[in-house]
Amino acid sequence: MKYDDYWFYLISILFFCINVLFALIFLKFPNKFYNFIAAFFITSIGILSVIIVLNLKLGWEAIEISLYSNAISSILAWEIVFQIRQKELAFKSNL
Numbered sequence: 629m630k631y632d633d634y635w636f637y638l639i640s641i642l643f644f645c646i647n648v649l650f651a652l653i654f655l656k657f658p659n660k661f662y663n664f665i666a667a668f669f670i671t672s673i674g675i676l677s678v679i680i681v682l683n684l685k686l687g688w689e690a691i692e693i694s695l696y697s698n699a700i701s702s703i704l705a706w707e708i709v710f711q712i713r714q715k716e717l718a719f720k721s722n723l
Contacts, residue, residue, distance in 0.1 A: 640675055670702055673705045
């Protein structure tokens, strides 16, 4: 996949839109701007992992590995953002 190819940008925008939707539904920050920042962070981590794996030039296995690395890194990034949100809620409720 070349980085000047429009498919790369289309997939990146699609991942960002999906992550914004999930951030608005699940995170529910009081300021909606934080939802977009969290979605951008999660999307950039996922796409960065895909780029790193695809640059290894492993052949067809690289596609499968990049999908797994995107899923794992996105799940980890979501967990980090969700835990930050939970700590913020606990701090505001004085627990």
